[in-house]
Amino acid sequence: MYDLAIDLSSGEGNDNHSVCYNLPMPELPEVETVKRGLEKAIKGKKLADFESDWHKMTNKPAKQYQKILKGKQILDVRRRSKMLIIDLSAGWHILFHLKMTGQLVYRDKKHCLIGGHPIEKSCANLPSKFTHAIFTFSDKSHLYFNDVRKFGWARLYKSEELARVLTKLKLGPEPLAREFTVDYLLKALQRRSRSKIKQVIMNPEIVVGVGNIYSDETLFSAGVRPDRPAGKVKPDEARRIHDSIIRILKAAIKAQGTSFSNYVNSNGEAGAYTKQLKVYQRYGKKCCRCRGTVRKMKIGGRTASFCPKCQH
Ligand SMILES: [Zn+2]
Incomplete structure (x- = not known):
């Protein structure tokens, strides 16, 4: 009977990725x-x-x-x-x-x-x-x-x-739309040069749809610390951030899509992409890249997770 169903919980505030999604917020x-x-x-x-x-x-x-x-x-x-x-x-x-x-x-x-x-x-x-x-x-x-x-x-x-x-609502471009280019992002970073990079990419007036989870993952993938002032992000780093946003969101959509056909009675488990998360909410745990420790800091009221060795 349940052959066409999707489960779209996503973790916010969870320490352990296999259980307990106490505040799911769809991204x-x-x-x-x-x-x-x-x-x-x-x-x-x-x-x-x-x-x-x-x-x-x-x-x-x-x-x-x-x-x-x-x-x-x-x-x-x-x-x-x-x-x-x-x-x-x-x-x-x-x-x-x-x-x-x-x-x-x-x-x-x-x-x-x-x-x-x-x-x-x-x-x-x-x-x-x-x-x-x-x-x-x-x-x-x-x-x-x-x-x-x-x-x-x-x-x-x-x-x-x-x-x-x-x-x-003054929404910025969709991250997967053609208008979201590296040039566009670079200019936006210059306009908000004193803001922290995590806040800038999470700002829906700059680009929509990059929430807490995907901003952490993007910055880890790009090797940029979440608290770097946007104006200090170099062009090659901006390119990596831009490419990571697109790659990670596409992968997450694909992973959610795979749970589309086989969800039956999940106990609130998040979509398949949570298994691919590398840094989000992993503070205190080992970095999957360098085996150092993932740290956390507060940025704009949100908890950012990052690896001080892999992100500069
Ligand atoms: Zn690391």
Whole structure:
């Protein structure tokens, strides 16, 4: 029954990579995996109904959602930064953010597709007490929005409103898009020359989708300390940082993608990429490259892990 499902937990605050993901926060690869799964599952379907019991999840009353959504077709599913966009017919769009504990589950007679925070690990008992919005399609399949802390949202916009909302966010380029070049990164580093490099690459106005996990991994791979002032990063180091961001995110998306077809009832285990993490949250442990000790430091309120011997 569960032959089409994904598990997208990602570790934040975990010391041991094999267990215990106490604060999973979906990053770009996880959201991209949800996007790919949903695209396959719902593109072309028609919406028939909507219900919600949590008014902050929506930007209009549920009754209005019902009216607007009824009969609308799913034209496309996209991702922008860590948000999902479902394009509907007649110029409507649903903009989703899963925040810390949001989960999207699609279920039809044959499939159970789970993406986001691992609240519900199967489709068996849906809707559950964590289900706060349900999209029903004309073929009687459902998309459930589950959220423990209820910070996630699904907002409904007309095209021009959506464009305005996205413009306001001042998001930088997607890391896997053509606009994200070494030159672009170098110029951004010069503009923020006194900020620490980790903060600069995590700043969504510079480039989106590089969160705590992937910034640690990127800087380790590039051999650059997370607290280096951005203005002191040399061009060849910037090139290595740029290439690492792209390579690591691509590998993470690929790893998440591999868990797509075989997830059944994981006990909250993160996607396959966590097995490839080299430095994130490994402070106090041996560096896998030089056997020295991985250290940690606070940067902008976040814990950065790095190897003082491998990163300069
Ligand atoms: Zn090392």
